[in-house]
Amino acid sequence: MTAEGGLRLRGLRKSFGAMAVLRGVDLDVAPGEVVCVIGPSGSGKSTLLRCVNHLEPLDAGFVQVDGLLVGYEPRDGRLHESSERDTARARLRMGMVFQQFNLFSHLSALRNITLGPVKVLGRDPAEVEAEARELLARVGLAGHADKLPGQLSGGQQQRVAIARALAMRPSVLLFDEPTSALDPELVGEVLAVMRDLADQGMTMVVVTHEIGFAADVADTVVFMDEGVIVESGPADRVLRHPDSARTAAFLAHVRRHPEAD
Amino acid sequence: MMLENAHTLEVVRRRGYASRWVVGAVLVAVVGWLAYTVVTSPNLDWVVIGQYFLSTPVMEGVGTTLVLTFATLGIGLVLGALLAMMRQSHNPVAIAAASGYIWFFRGVPLVVQIVFWFNLSLLFPTLGFAQTNAVITPFLAAMLGLGLHEAAYLAEIIRGGFLAVPGGQVDAALTIGMTRAQATRAIVLPQSVRVILPALGNQFILILKGTSLVSVIGGGDLMTRAQQIYGQNYQVIALLLVATGWYLILVTLAGLGQRFLERWAAA
Numbered sequence: 114m115t116a117e118g119g120l121r122l123r124g125l126r127k128s129f130g131a132m133a134v135l136r137g138v139d140l141d142v143a144p145g146e147v148v149c150v151i152g153p154s155g156s157g158k159s160t161l162l163r164c165v166n167h168l169e170p171l172d173a174g175f176v177q178v179d180g181l182l183v184g185y186e187p188r189d190g191r192l193h194e195s196s197e198r199d200t201a202r203a204r205l206r207m208g209m210v211f212q213q214f215n216l217f218s219h220l221s222a223l224r225n226i227t228l229g230p231v232k233v234l235g236r237d238p239a240e241v242e243a244e245a246r247e248l249l250a251r252v253g254l255a256g257h258a259d260k261l262p263g264q265l266s267g268g269q270q271q272r273v274a275i276a277r278a279l280a281m282r283p284s285v286l287l288f289d290e291p292t293s294a295l296d297p298e299l300v301g302e303v304l305a306v307m308r309d310l311a312d313q314g315m316t317m318v319v320v321t322h323e324i325g326f327a328a329d330v331a332d333t334v335v336f337m338d339e340g341v342i343v344e345s346g347p348a349d350r351v352l353r354h355p356d357s358a359r360t361a362a363f364l365a366h367v368r369r370h371p372e373a374d
Numbered sequence: 375m376m377l378e379n380a381h382t383l384e385v386v387r388r389r390g391y392a393s394r395w396v397v398g399a400v401l402v403a404v405v406g407w408l409a410y411t412v413v414t415s416p417n418l419d420w421v422v423i424g425q426y427f428l429s430t431p432v433m434e435g436v437g438t439t440l441v442l443t444f445a446t447l448g449i450g451l452v453l454g455a456l457l458a459m460m461r462q463s464h465n466p467v468a469i470a471a472a473s474g475y476i477w478f479f480r481g482v483p484l485v486v487q488i489v490f491w492f493n494l495s496l497l498f499p500t501l502g503f504a505q506t507n508a509v510i511t512p513f514l515a516a517m518l519g520l521g522l523h524e525a526a527y528l529a530e531i532i533r534g535g536f537l538a539v540p541g542g543q544v545d546a547a548l549t550i551g552m553t554r555a556q557a558t559r560a561i562v563l564p565q566s567v568r569v570i571l572p573a574l575g576n577q578f579i580l581i582l583k584g585t586s587l588v589s590v591i592g593g594g595d596l597m598t599r600a601q602q603i604y605g606q607n608y609q610v611i612a613l614l615l616v617a618t619g620w621y622l623i624l625v626t627l628a629g630l631g632q633r634f635l636e637r638w639a640a641a
Contacts, residue, residue, distance in 0.1 A: 168545055197553045209549040215542035219565045229550030232560060274546075281550050 118144035119316060120165070120207075120285050124174035127157075127164055134160045136340035138174070142285065142318060142333075147311045149327035149348070150320045152337035153363060158320040159212075161337070162287045165318070166207045167200055178206045179284050205233070208278030212290040214270040216262035222249065222273045223258040226280045234281070241280070248276040252306050268299030272306055279310075286310065288319040324367055328352050336360045422612040426603060427619065435599030436620055442516055442585045442595055447578060449521030454528030459558070461533055472529065479526035485587050488519035492591040516588035516595070524581060531573045535566030568639050575632030579625050586621075596620055 120142040127135040134157045142148050150158050163169040165176050167184035175192060176183040183203040185192040195203070216225050226245040230236045249255055252272035262270050271291055278286055288307065292300040304326050311317060311330045321327060327334050327348060334352055335345040336359070344357045355361045412418065426432055460472035479487070492515040495506035510518075539562045547557035586597035600613040 166549060168548060201548070201551045201553050204549060205551040207549070209546070211542060211546065213540075213542050215540070215546035217543055217546070217561055218540075219561075219568075228560065229552070232556065233551040277546075277550065 118179055118284065119146070120318065121177040122165065122174070123176075125161065125164055125171055125176070126173040127160055127169060128172055134340055135164065138337075138340075138342055140335065140342065140345070142316060144284070144316050145314045146332045147315075147317045147319065147330055148333045148335060149331035150318065150335045150337055151322070151324065151327060151363070151367075152343075156337045157340040158337050159289050162209070162289050162318065162320055165287060166204050166209055168209075170194065178203065181206070183207075201233075205281060206284045208281055208283035208286045210271070210274050210278055210286065210288045210291050212293050214262070214267070214274045214294070216270055216274055216277070218262050221259050221261055222254065222265065222276075225262070225273055226277045229277065229281050245276070245280060248279055249273070251309075252276050253302070266299060267295045268302045271295065271303045275303075275306055275310075285316045285318065288317065288321070290320050290322065292321070292323060322367065324352065324364065336363065338363070417611065418615075419609060419612055422607075422609045423615055423619075426613060426616050431599045431603060432596070432616060432620070435594065435596035436624075438513070438593070438598075439582070439585050439595040439620075439624070442513075442520060442588065442593070443578070443582045445517050446520040446524050446581045446585070449517070450524030450528040450577075450581075451532075453521070453525035454532050457525060457529035458532040458536060461529070462536055476526045476529055479523050482523075484519065484523050484584060485590060487523055488516060488588055488591055488593075491515035491518045512588070512591050512593050515591055516585070516593035520581065520584060520588070524577070527577060528574075531570055531577065532566070534573075535570040536562055538569040539565045571632075571636050571639050575628070575635070578632070579628050582624055582628060583621060586617075 120140070122138055122140040125135050125138040126133070136157075138157075138161060140148070150161065152158050160169065164171050165183070167176070170184065175185060181203050182192070182195075184195055184200045186195050186199070187193075194200075216222075217228065220228065223242065223245055226248060227238065227241045230241040230244075231238050246255070246258060249258055252275055254269060254272055254276075257265060257269060257273075262273070265273065275286075275291075291307070292303050295303065300323070304323065307317070307319070307326070308330050319327075319331070331348040333345060334348040336343045336351065336355070336357070338359055344351060344355060344360045346356075351360065352364065355364065413420075457472045457475060460468040461476075463469065491510060492512060494510050494515070498506055500506060501509050543561050543565075544554075544557050547561045548554070552560065585593075585595050588595055589597040589601055592598055596617050600617040604610045604613040
């Protein structure tokens with residue numbers, strides 16, 4: 114058991130009404146590992162990420178980050194949902210980047226980044242601001258600190274969102290289709306930032322349709338379909354020589370229609 | 375005509391049709407005639423209007439109208455925000471309670487509610503140790519009637535403001551470790567204010583004029599005072615014009631204040 118770092122998912126189950134979206138998902142992510150999750154639309158990839166940081170409560174199973182249970186505490190042989198405050202504290206260890214960016218539209222790029230460290234972590238505002246400016250420079254947006262999200266392109270907004278997640282110093286970053294809402298010419302700038310993070314040893318779980326990115330950057334590729342992990346393994350092997358016929362069919366389909374969702 | 379050298383030709387803008395002038399002239403004539411007959415009517419005593427416009431009872435009435443207006447807005451905003459949050463919550467009892475409140479207090483005419491609170495003693499002769507009539511003064515009855523009614527309207531306006539903030543931003547706030555309450559305060563409220571303000575300005579003007587309804591229970595507002603005065607001197611039209619003048623002044627000031635607030639919120 115990896116008690117000191119990384120992410121550990123066991124037996125995750127989640128249904129919306131009669132529809133079972135996750136049907137028992139196990140996954141381990143070691144510190145510094147980059148895992149790309151691929152699969153057809155509706156396979157449960159996005160729900161998986163939302164369950165990992167407890168934006169959606171689980172029906173069964175558990176998530177540990179750095180050895181800590183997320184959203185639950187064990188008591189008399191069962192898992193009880195934690196208080197909101199405890200859940201929020203466990204969530205701090207995971208940053209999340211959304212498909213639709215979800216920047217706070219009334220705050221400047223800089224304030225989007227500083228809000229969490231100042232309000233939630235109670236850190237010194239001046240120190241946080243200096244750090245936020247460094248983060249903006251790191252994602253290539255040094256001159257855009259005072260702009261509102263509406264004044265930035267999609268690619269720029271997504272890079273601010275990445276900086277906002279990084280400012281909380283998470284041990285894992287979760288990416289939910291971070292480039293799917295972007296115009297094609299803006300995808301590259303976001304992937305470049307993510308590649309840098311991976312090179313610097315960030316632990317990342319990336320739900321994506323960018324097979325090329327997965328091939329270049331991922332250590333592990335996970336193929337999901339119908340709420341279960343069909344296949345997972347080293348990126349090279351899964352993408353080139355998949356064991357499962359379903360994986361092979363999906364990859365063939367995506368390569369024929371690179372724009373298809 | 376040759377248009378090759380049109381760039382050298384002077385452009386003459388159309389002045390409009392003659393019918394515009396005719397309509398304008400008719401309007402001026404009608405409004406002018408109406409104003410003339412009212413102003414010069416032998417049944418209207420301008421001296422009386424001048425005499426009462428700044429008189430102590432009228433000024434007290436204006437003061438009470440303003441106090442009632444702001445108290446109503448205050449009660450309405452606090453209770454309305456609470457109701458809006460209840461309707462947005464995941465608690466079915468809270469949702470039902472808030473919906474029921476809005477259904478009831480929006481459905482019953484304001485004047486009925488005001489008269490009800492004024493006559494509360496008929497239903498509950500005592501409140502705890504006190505006589506109901508000693509506690510529920512006309513002013514308090516007016517405030518309760520107006521405030522509880524207004525809360526139902528403001529709840530819906532505030533809820534509309536909440537809905538205008540994309541839910542993804544709340545998700546994002548949660549992922550940086552905020553609780554739901556923190557996300558509401560830091561993310562949802564500041565953004566919904568901008569959406570709510572124009573409707574709120576409108577509502578303020580409605581409240582301001584709505585306070586005149588408390589004259590049915592002698593609430594002490596501007597309209598009550600005007601009625602009390604013309605009840606004694608029979609100068610009904612003159613005192614209604616005094617009230618009209620004051621309401622228009624207050625509404626105009628409110629409109630200016632709204633424009634200022636909206637500009638401030640947009641900045």
